[in-house]
Amino acid sequence: MQTVKVNGISLAYERQGQGIPLLLVHGFPLDHVAWQPLLPFLAQHFDVIVPDLRGLGASEMPSSGPYTMADLAADLAELLDHLGIRKTCIAGHSMGGYVTLAFARAYPERVQGLGLVASQAAPDTPERKSGRYTQAERVLAEGLEFLADAMAPKLSANPDNIPFFREMILRQPPKGIAGALQAMAERPDSLDLLASFAFPVTLVYGLADELIPPERSRETAAHLPNASLLELPGVGHSPALESPAETAEALKKLI
Ligand code: MLT
Numbered sequence: 001m002q003t004v005k006v007n008g009i010s011l012a013y014e015r016q017g018q019g020i021p022l023l024l025v026h027g028f029p030l031d032h033v034a035w036q037p038l039l040p041f042l043a044q045h046f047d048v049i050v051p052d053l054r055g056l057g058a059s060e061m062p063s064s065g066p067y068t069m070a071d072l073a074a075d076l077a078e079l080l081d082h083l084g085i086r087k088t089c090i091a092g093h094s095m096g097g098y099v100t101l102a103f104a105r106a107y108p109e110r111v112q113g114l115g116l117v118a119s120q121a122a123p124d125t126p127e128r129k130s131g132r133y134t135q136a137e138r139v140l141a142e143g144l145e146f147l148a149d150a151m152a153p154k155l156s157a158n159p160d161n162i163p164f165f166r167e168m169i170l171r172q173p174p175k176g177i178a179g180a181l182q183a184m185a186e187r188p189d190s191l192d193l194l195a196s197f198a199f200p201v202t203l204v205y206g207l208a209d210e211l212i213p214p215e216r217s218r219e220t221a222a223h224l225p226n227a228s229l230l231e232l233p234g235v236g237h238s239p240a241l242e243s244p245a246e247t248a249e250a251l252k253k254l255i
Contacts, residue, residue, distance in 0.1 A: 001013060001014050001032075001052075001058055002014075002015065003058070004078075004079055004082045006074075006075045006078035006079055006082070007054075007062070007071070007074060007075055007078060008062060009054055009059065009060040009061070009062050009075075010059065010060045011051055011052070011054065011059045011060070011075055011078075011079055012032075012051065012052045012057060012058035012059045013032070013049055013050060013051040013052070013079060014032055014049075014050045014051075015047070015048065015049050015050070015083075016039050016043045016048050016050075017039075017042060017043030017044065017045070017046050017047055017048045018043075018044075018046075018047055019044075019045050019046045019047055019255075020045075020046055020047065020088075020089060020112065020255050021046065021047045021049060021080075021083075021085045021087075021088040021089065021112075022042065022046035022047065022048050022049070022088065022089040022090070022091065022251070022254075023049050023050075023051070023076060023079075023080070023088050023089070023090040023091070024038070024048060024049070024050045024091055024092075024093075024096070025051070025053070025076070025090065025091070025092035025093065025096030025097070025099045025100050026050075026052070026053065026056075026057075026093055026095075026096050027092075027093040027094030027095045027096045027097075027118070027119075028094060028095035028177075028180050028181075028184065029056075029144075029147060029151065029168075029169050029172055029177050029180065030056070030093075030155075030165070030168050030169070030172075031052045031053075031056050031057030031058075031168060031171075031172065032050040032051060032052050032057055033057070033168055034093065034168065034238065034240065034241070035050050035093070035240055036050075037240055037241045037244045038240040038241075038244045038247060038248055040244075041244050041245055041247075041248030041249075042248050042251065042252075045252055045255070046089065046251075046255075047085075049079070049080075049083065049085075049088075051075075051076065051079060053072055053075070053096075053099065053180070054067065054071075054072060054075055054176070054179070055173060055175060055176025055177075055179045055180065056172055056173070056176045056177075056180065057172070061173065061175050061176050061179065066179065066182050066183070066186075067179060067182075067183055068102075068183055068186060068187070069098050069099055069101075069102035069183050069184075069186075069187045069188075070102050070105075070106060071183075072099045072102065072183060073099055073100075073102035073103035073105075073106050073107070074106070076090075076099070076103055077103070077106070077107055077110065080110070086110060087109075087110050087111070087112045088110060088111070088112060089111075089112050089113040089114070089115070089251075089254045089255065090103055090104070090111060090113075090114055090115070091114070091115030091116070091117060091202075091251055091254075092115070092116060092117065092119055093117045093118055093119065093238070093240060094117070094118050094119050094211065094212060094237065095119075095180060095184055096117075096119070097116040097117065097118075097119020097120065098119065098183075098184060098187050098190075100114060100115075100116065100119075101116075101121060101190040101193065102187070102190075104193070104197065105190065105193055108196065108197075108198070111197075111199050112199060112254070112255075113199050113200040113201070113202070113253075113254025113255065114197065114199060114200070114201050114202075114254070115201070115202045115203075115204065115250070115251050115254060116201075116202075116203050116204070116217075116220065117203075117204045117205070117239055117240060117247065118204070118205050118206060118209055118211070118212055118217070118237050118238065118239060119205075119212060119217075119220075120212050120216035120217065120219070120220055121189070121190040121191045121193070121194055121219075121220045121223065122189060122190075122191055122216060122219060122220070123187055123188060123189040123190075124184065124185055124187070128185075129185045129186075132181040132182065132184060132185040133181070133182070133185060135147070135181055136177070136178035136181040136182060137178075139174045139177050139178050139181070140174055140175070140178050143174060144169055144170050144172060144174060144177065145170070147169060147177065148165075148166045148169040148170050151165070151169060151211075152165040152166040152169060154210045154211050154236070154237060155211070155236070155237050155238055156236045156237060156238045156241060156242055157206065157208040157209075157210075157234060157235060157236030157237075157242065158236070158242060161238070161241060161242070164241070165238075191219070191220070191223050192223075194220065194223040194224050195223060197224065200228070200253065200254050201224050201226070201227040201228070202227065202228045202229075202230070202250050202251060202253050202254055203217055203220060203221055203224070203227055203228070203229050203230070204230045204232070204239050204246075204247050204250045204251075205217035205230075205231060205232065205239070206231075206232045206234070206235030206236045206237065206238075206239055206242065206243075207231055207232060207233050207234070207235065208233075208234055208235055208236045209235070209236050209237045210236060210237065211236075211237045212237065214231065217231075228250065228253050230246060230247070230249075230250040232246060232247075
């Protein structure tokens with residue numbers, strides 16, 4: 001991976017392929033490796049840039065205070081500045097979709113096309129929000145084993161994928177996981193933002209997603225009458241791993 005200094009931290013990213021830039025933003029509690037199964041399908045069509053969000057994977061955690069989805073989006077904008085890229089397609093998986101929406105909110109003129117993969121535009125319910133804070137405290141006190149036990153089986157509809165996700169979760173720094181939980185808890189409602197989108201939008205979601213059920217994707221889609229939709233029967237929370245060819249085809253519609 002390569003690294004770049006953005007907003008005072010070292011941000012790691014992988015870059016593959018040629019064509020129109022496409023930023024792929026990973027979900028929680030994961031890192032850029034979650035996108036890897038998709039890269040062979042995209043690298044012939046896009047200049048694919050796959051960062052680790054701050055505090056996760058090989059990217060540094062800032063030394064000061066909590067951060068927001070807008071801060072995570074600002075890291076991506078600085079990464080693009082460093083690469084000399086003004087406008088990009090951007091697609092986010094789950095929490096990466098929340099970052100993608102924050103990027104579109106702050107830098108609409110830099111978005112060429114936007115993809116949401118197993119994500120949603122609605123904010124947390126009050127119960128979900130307070131659950132995130134409880135989970136963050138527990139991660140800092142106990143480490144990641146309980147989170148890996150709880151989440152790895154839900155990240156895909158195929159149990160064969162559990163070891164792939166367990167390993168990815170267990171290598172994350174607990175402080176980065178707690179930081180991401182807080183950023184997710186405090187994210188704004190983005191449903192009303194969707195009407196302002198003046199670029200192509202693609203939504204991809206699995207009908208067997210246990211973490212963000214299809215109703216949340218359909219709610220997002222209802223605010224995006226011109227978006228292209230790919231519903232994947234039998235697929236869970238990770239279309240990039242569970243159905244990479246179809247997911248890549250859907251993202252190619254952004255160009
Ligand atoms: C993710 O997969 O990124 C998270 O499960 C999203 C969330 O917890 O809202």
